[in-house]
Amino acid sequence: MPPFSADQPQTILIVASTAYDAAALRRMLRRHHFEVHAVARGDEALAAARNGELALVLLDVALAGSASLELCPRLQQASQHPLPVFLLSTHPGEDERMRAHEAGAAAYLPMSLPIDEMAEKIMLYLQAISPAPVLAGMPTMATLEVNYHTMLAGSPDAILLLQRGSNRILDVNRRTRQLFGMTETELLQTDLLSLCPPLQADGQPSDHVFATDLEQVMSGAVQVFELEMLHSSGRALTCELRMVPLTTQEHRLMHVRIVDVTSRKLAAELRDGKNALLEMIARGAPLLETLDRLVRLIEAQIDGGHCTVMLLNPDGVTVQSAAGPSMPAEYMSALNGLPIGPAAGSCGTAMYRKQTVIVSDILNDPLWTPYRNAAAHFGLRACWSMPILLDKDTVLGSFAMYYQEERVPDEEDRRLIHTATHLAGIAIARTRREEELERHREHLEELVSARTAELQQAKQEAELANEELSTVLDNLSTTQQELVRRDKLAALGALVAGVAHELNTPIGNSLTMAGSMSERTAALREDLKTGLRRSALESYLEQAAAADEVVLRNLNRAAALVAGFKHIALDSDDSQRSRFVLGDVVATLLQSVQGEVARQGLELIEDVDHWLEMDSYPGALTRALRHLIDNSLVHGFSARGGRNGDARGSITLSAHESANGEIALTLSDTGVGIAPENLPRIYDPFFTTRLGAGGSGLGLYITHNIVTGVLGGHIEAASTPGQGASFMLRLPKIAPR
Structure with missing residues (x-):
């Protein structure tokens, strides 16, 4: 075939009924500018051959037709230029090879031929690459003979x-x-x-x-x-x-x-077995089941050996068999309860010494003297044991390997027994911790039960005490109500006495004057019978005018006292709500009381942030402040004696915005103050220290009701006897509705 040129067709067609790695072949041929296409039917292959673009065909024998492989010559006939066909067979044979040659196939190859070799054969056939040169003096594969x-x-x-x-x-x-x-x-x-x-x-x-x-x-x-x-x-x-x-x-x-690959497979089995054991330990599988699985895993790794796991009992002296599936059951049972010691076989000695014990000849080793006959009975000749340690001082048990012939461990044996001991230690320690946690849990439950009983008892005692306290409180409430009733009756009695005393004077004066005038009127009537003199009439008229003045003055005094008693409670409906500037309300109030304060020779001081705005009841606020000022005049300074400048002092009214957004109004004086024993009772109705001397005991009571009710605030009183008293009102800017 002539050398390959770029003008020749560059498409390799794969005709296969099964999957063929066309992508890999395409990657191999791409460097030489070949394209690779694949079809799965003969008619598709013939159509591609008629287009004249194919350089070579890889044809699956299964699609080549009958025994004569007729698709191979048909592809060559359909092509406009010589078309080589490589027949690929899944089951190459000599008979099929001969039929491929007769059908005109350029090559007969196995379908499983590696892709790189297939690519090489294609490029060599199409002369896209040249064969390797034959060097002088060097053998070729055809001439090379090797023994x-x-x-x-x-x-x-x-x-x-x-x-x-x-x-x-x-x-x-x-x-x-x-x-x-x-x-x-x-x-x-x-x-x-x-x-x-x-x-x-x-x-x-x-x-x-x-x-x-x-x-x-x-x-x-x-x-x-x-x-x-x-x-x-x-x-x-x-x-x-x-x-x-x-x-x-x-x-x-x-x-x-x-x-x-036995070692490699055993290593994989050991790795998988270790992972399975760790999963068992993690999910809390029973200890004996885990140890049995461990022993079987190690026995599968050794040739002709038998393994056991012994546990050290809580007494720290005797042992208990835990696992030994391939050992005689009678032998394992005989180990239960045996003590550890300096010469207690391999396992007992290993636990006693806390180090590995290697006995290669049981029948002649002094460590096995007490148990030599038993070992000989069961055919045991060698035993290696390693202690299972929680830490360097705490022994959990031992892991042992038995053999029926004299034997010493090699490096692989030592590695296996160390691995087994480590895994057994993890399993036993996990179980011991779970048992300890269970004991703590049970103890905790006991403590909780005991504590619950104590709390239940305490609850019952508290309920009993509560019942007793409720009874006491009921009795106390009854007593308190009785005391309040008595106090109110006493206050009412004092009030009635005060009212009687206050009203008795003007009424008594009026009655006296009325009686006197009645007598004079009778005398005047007698004078009329005998003849009334002008002088007697003028004298009577003068006396009547004087009597009228006295009666009128005393009756006005009584009417004023009665009007004051009508203000025991404040009717909030009389107050109108509005937005106002505090300074304006205070200025109006102080102007109305300035004359009375001045008559007592006192100084009235104002310290008010004038432009503070409130949405409240200005009338109620004015009445409350007026009561406080009157209280200072009556109780703070009148008790010091005198009027018209005889008593010296001051009354101060201040108002500022506090940190929490409220308005703090303070009225203080420099009067006599309030006695400590009276301070808790100043807001009680009818309580006064000036009964019969101008005080009704209702001013501060009314003030307290206004501040805490209508204005929605708080009032606090403080006093130092002899130095004065102060009242602080904490009011919201917006009163409750």
């Missing part, structure tokens, strides 16, 4: 030459002899299946498994598979077999490389 036996002997892997069909072993190397523990002569007198157990690990017959794997190797589906084999001692070997067919004109041979 196969010499090559096997030098290989570091276990290799044997097998005859296909009979599976008879034809040649082995030294590594193969070492792997199976057999001589070359022994191996050459047997076949491969004789090196396998009758059944594989999955229960299938070994001959069936091997035949299936061999068929897949021949079809190119696999090159490596796993097979269970046997050492001459009977020890199981897990092996990986890599098989390469070698076919000559005379023989059908198989090159077999064997790799012992």
